[in-house]
Amino acid sequence: MQLFSSKERVGKSIGFVPTMGYLHQGHISLVQQSKKENDITIVSIFVNPTQFSPNEDLSKYPRDYDRDHQLLLDAGCDVLFYPDSEEIYPKDFQTFITVDEITQKLEGEFRPTHFRGVTTIVNILFNIVQPHKAYFGQKDAQQCAVISKMVDDLNMNLSIVVCPIVREDDGLAMSSRNVYLSPSERNDALVLSKALKEADSLIKKGERDSFRIKSEMISILKSVDTSEIDYAEIVDFKSFEKVSVLEEGKHYLLLIACRIGKTRLIDNQIISI
Numbered sequence: 001m002q003l004f005s006s007k008e009r010v011g012k013s014i015g016f017v018p019t020m021g022y023l024h025q026g027h028i029s030l031v032q033q034s035k036k037e038n039d040i041t042i043v044s045i046f047v048n049p050t051q052f053s054p055n056e057d058l059s060k061y062p063r064d065y066d067r068d069h070q071l072l073l074d075a076g077c078d079v080l081f082y083p084d085s086e087e088i089y090p091k092d093f094q095t096f097i098t099v100d101e102i103t104q105k106l107e108g109e110f111r112p113t114h115f116r117g118v119t120t121i122v123n124i125l126f127n128i129v130q131p132h133k134a135y136f137g138q139k140d141a142q143q144c145a146v147i148s149k150m151v152d153d154l155n156m157n158l159s160i161v162v163c164p165i166v167r168e169d170d171g172l173a174m175s176s177r178n179v180y181l182s183p184s185e186r187n188d189a190l191v192l193s194k195a196l197k198e199a200d201s202l203i204k205k206g207e208r209d210s211f212r213i214k215s216e217m218i219s220i221l222k223s224v225d226t227s228e229i230d231y232a233e234i235v236d237f238k239s240f241e242k243v244s245v246l247e248e249g250k251h252y253l254l255l256i257a258c259r260i261g262k263t264r265l266i267d268n269q270i271i272s273i
């Protein structure tokens with residue numbers, strides 16, 4: 001990886017991939033997309049304390065700088081930004097960005113301070129990196145919607161690119177948190193992608209009643225003893241409002257947040273009727 005002076009940036013397009021590290025192919029797919037679309041690709045690794053609540057896993061969040069560094073070299077990343085917590089949040093830090101409505105629902109109900117931390121760090125990173133395009137994963141669907149809303153509302157001068165979910169061969173959505181799963185929990189975790197697949201096939205067969213679709217997802221999630229559901233919902237693709245009947249020509253999201261043992265996993269699928 002190289003250093004670029006501000007002169008060398010002139011006339012070059014900058015793609016930016018913010019991450020919390022412990023990288024997997026999901027992250028690398030964002031780097032690859034950025035490399036296709038930009039002259040310079042910058043990746044940040046920062047486990048952002050403000051998006052974790054006190055009872056969450058900040059201190060034990062998995063970290064492996066050397067492995068991440070090598071994966072990024074192999075992927076052809078140009079610049080790795082790896083700041084300390086004190087650099088980002090000095091002692092007298094006091095400014096936060098909040099997006100209102102869309103952050104109150106679903107993830108926001110279960111993690112009330114999460115999105116405020118996300119929008120704040122994303123702003124700080126955008127201001128430091130000054131990218132033309134920033135790359136996010138559909139895996140965190142509500143995060144993508146919140147960030148897109150913020151960029152839109154504040155007329156921020158960059159584009160958000162949302163990239164598809166990368167899955168393991170058996171369907172489990174890749175996540176840094178999968179490392180917490182024991183071998184039997186890893187197997188149980190397949191209920192998330194299975195529930196989405198079954199719901200999708202019900203919809204393809206013509207089911208439009210969201211209660212029946214949700215019931216199917218819930219019964220699959222409950223089929224393993226280790227699961228504890230936070231939500232299994234069908235929402236409007238843009239507003240994240242819950243819907244009761246699916247309508248032709250509209251786009252929706254099937255969204256799941258479910259604990260498997262102590263590990264909280266999320267997954268989703270886009271539905272177009």
Ligand code: AMP
Nearest residue numbers: 019020021026136137139140165166174
């Ligand atoms: P994280 O390091 O978990 O904060 O994720 C950094 C970025 O990678 C976010 O935009 C995530 O949505 C994205 N990401 C994480 N997992 C996946 C995945 N399985 N497929 C695609 N993108 C992902």
